[in-house]
Amino acid sequence: MNQRLRLPSWNVLGLLPAQLIMLLTLIIPVGIIILVSFSTRGPYGGFDYVFTTAPYKQILFNEGWSGELEFNPQYLIVVARTVILSLATTIICLALSFPVAYFISLQKTSAKMLLIYLVTLPFWVSMIVRVYSWIIILGNDGVIAKALRALGITNNIGSLLFTDTAMLIGLVYSYIPLMILPVFASIEKLDPALVEASHDLYGSRLTTLRRVILPLCRPGMVAGAILVFVPCLGAVLEPVLLGGGKTMMMGNLIQLQFGAARNWPLGAAISIVLMCAVMIFLLWRGIHAMRKEGRENGA
């Protein structure tokens, strides 16, 4: 049975610095955001401490002249787009990561180290530079367009840039290392004898992949999916640079409220909704995982 680690009481004091940092950088700021989300919009941006739930109502409804609420799906559309794009990113990352991670795991130790280093290499470059480089690739005068023209395939491929596809490409590119690493770790942890046992018991390559390798790599894939899906929900750069700011995701919407729109309470309310959504999602995964562990360990 899993025994939770019990720390002697003086060790709790040792954790104090960490708890202080948590308090200062996480709990207090979140508290402020919650406060702002229930405040009234100030006349020139900012906010006044007057309690109201209006910002939350604003997410779904327009307030008519006479105060009646009128359903307005414009923000809901942004939420839906965000979720769909994030899901698509996660699925594409999963599909691409598995073969890559598997390939890396088959290499010699030295080559493995190099390849993993290469996978994480983009993290050493500023996010803006990385996303910007896609403009050069996808733009009207970009690498792809030029190549297609040079090959005489087409002169007018339409604009690749500033589309949902461009955003998706950017998102996948940005977050795929976060998927490859945990998937790679779970493949590395896989006992090669289990793969051999499957072949030994008349399992073809496909059967072995489906019934042994994939199920055993599930924890890595779930971890990767969470690591990709969650930051995707809050992505800001990709929509701005590759989506051209025309199609918004939740991150942009929040940024817009704090910036140009000068509606801090609404921005804060959307942030809180996003955060709650992520927390519910993670909690659900956590409970699911705990139940599963309980089932496996309980007699």
Next chain:
Amino acid sequence: MNMSRPAPQKKAVEIKDVSKAFGNFQALKPVSFDIYENEFFTLLGPSGCGKTTLLRMIAGFEQPSTGEIALRGTNIQSLPPHKRRVNTVFQSYALFPHMTLEQNVAFGLENLGWPKERRTARVTDMLRLVHMEKFASRKPQQLSGGQRQRIALARALAPEPEVLLLDEPLSALDLKLRQAMRDELRTLQRQTGITFVFVTHDQEEALDMSDRICVLGDGEIQQLGTPTDIYEEPSNRFVADFIGETNFLDAEVISLDGDRATVSIPLGVTLNAPQKRATVGGKAVMSIRPEKISLPSQDGQIATEGTIVGANYLGGYTHYVVDAKGTVLRVSKRNSRSRDRTLEVGQSVRLSFAAESARILGT
């Protein structure tokens, strides 16, 4: 007399000139032998002699560098592991952790396309065979080492393989369990009638369980034969040394007469004993097993004086170390009577052995 000849045995596995090199390291020199149907066949040898490599080549996980392997007369060289009617019991068991025991045992049957009803019946039978029917819906993590071992066996036996390969399946178990599992394995082999190819580096295990033993050493076959053959008629010094305990005395070969040799040994005696690979003037040793030396001496045997320099009382036996004219001999004496008086260290004794019990081995 009516001598009934044993029926010609069918070959389950034929190994023809099979060798294996990893890069430029020769793990296994070319070896050839046959394994018969319904046999408990053991590959025995010290660590690193190529036992696992040989087993993996039969299973299809390694390709031989040279030679061919045939299963029931068909060359299986080009078949991938999942098309060979061979199952393996892995040293680490390699049970699928995400499946219940039932699912583990059923895995091979599903891949072979057995219909559901037949599959379920077979799984139940196999679990009963290894006394694990009560645990069917548990996961492997919830089992003890011995229980995992049984499930690994059930899983490998379920698809009725033509040959079952076992790579040191008992090495992860504690001594007591290992003893019990030996008997169980042997019984399982008889019950199922499946050919077992068993790998071990434990000579006692090999002697206890096998119909025939193939002793491997330095990447080649040292001897192949029944346990009695191998213990009583070792074909060289390596085998005599590796199987059981023995005393080696330098022997000078005086003359050869077919499979016997006349030699002189440091005890100051000349004797005539069965020999293998000895040459006149060549180097040779005389091997005599500790339990074949009589203490005190018996009439009509080759006798010598000695002093006891060590005594270990082991309950059923006492092991003595005797210094006989500068030659150290180990002697094992059965304590056949209750509270047999043990001989004291320092005591002078007379011991003897029959020339017929000694073996002259060329090196």
